Amino acid sequence: MLRIAVPNKGSLSGPAGDMLHEAGYQQRRESKELRIVDPVNEVEFFYLRPRDIAIYVSSGRLDIGITGRDLLIDSGADAEEILPLGFARSTFRFAGKPGAATGVEDLKGKTVATSYEGIVAGHLADHGVEASVVHLDGAVETAIELGVAEVIADVVETGTSLRNAGLEVFGEPIMKSEAIVIRRTGADAEELKVQQFLRRLQGVLVARTYVMMDYDCRVEQLEKAVALTPGLESPTVSPLHNEGWVAVRAMVPAKEAQRIMDDLYDIGARAILTTAIHACRL
């Protein structure tokens, strides 16, 4: 049975559960459940604190886990990223009162508050900067106002929390993060159950980003039309009963679907339809 760590709380928890559900796995019904078995798919899910997941996976007791890239790096655990999942996207940045600093090199002798001590200490060391790091569990933005630190390093998504605290980012982003699947470093990459799990999640990612497009066009326009809808490998082209017309079917990126429909219409395609993809294996 495959043993998988899933975030039990916080920003990663809801979207991770939704994705696993879309991939056909049974998920917990109640937020207090700590583990469930999905006997049909032969998977056991452990609901753990996001910060602890890399540690469990690196111990080898759990096969894979879903966590944030920033949490994996912060933990220093012996685990590696095997699939980015596209949700809980954020950047990790320094911030302070306007004019407090312009880059990491200005932090010598200063105090930095953060919940991600591992990332910050590593980044300071990479730049040869000696600064103090104060660990706080959350609401780090308030640390400056209350005099605990001169600058902070924190997760930034929309920037609203920083703005509300009168702070500004400075310097280059320390890292970009999103939810990821991890496994123990060097674990068997060919393990069939792991491969099947990853294929299911990849199927969800494709189903979320692509739609199926169908349309009819005149044979003379086919090359132009196919250039607009190349599909992933090559579009399906079938003859219509009316001579001189063909039906074309191809996957297109959902974000571009409306523009592609306009362009197809302009070159004479008709009966242009898009439909959602519910699941897929590429």
Ligand SMILES: Nc1ncnc2c1ncn2[C@@H]1O[C@H](COP(=O)(O)OP(=O)(O)OP(=O)(O)O)[C@@H](O)[C@H]1O
């Ligand atoms: N506002 C946000 N937008 C996107 N991702 C976020 C945001 N806040 C935290 N994350 C991501 O969530 C993960 C941290 O999860 P964790 O549960 O520790 O904190 P949280 O989501 O802030 O929850 P809480 O603070 O309520 O405990 C990290 O990967 C982080 O990048």
Ligand SMILES: O=P(O)(O)OC[C@H]1O[C@H](OP(=O)(O)OP(=O)(O)O)[C@H](O)[C@@H]1O
């Ligand atoms: O750029 P934004 O869209 O404002 O998002 C970033 C904020 O979200 C998280 O805080 P959270 O709400 O989890 O509170 P916490 O600081 O107590 O963890 C993070 O720590 C930032 O403070």
Ligand SMILES: [Mg+2]
């Ligand atoms: Mg938080």
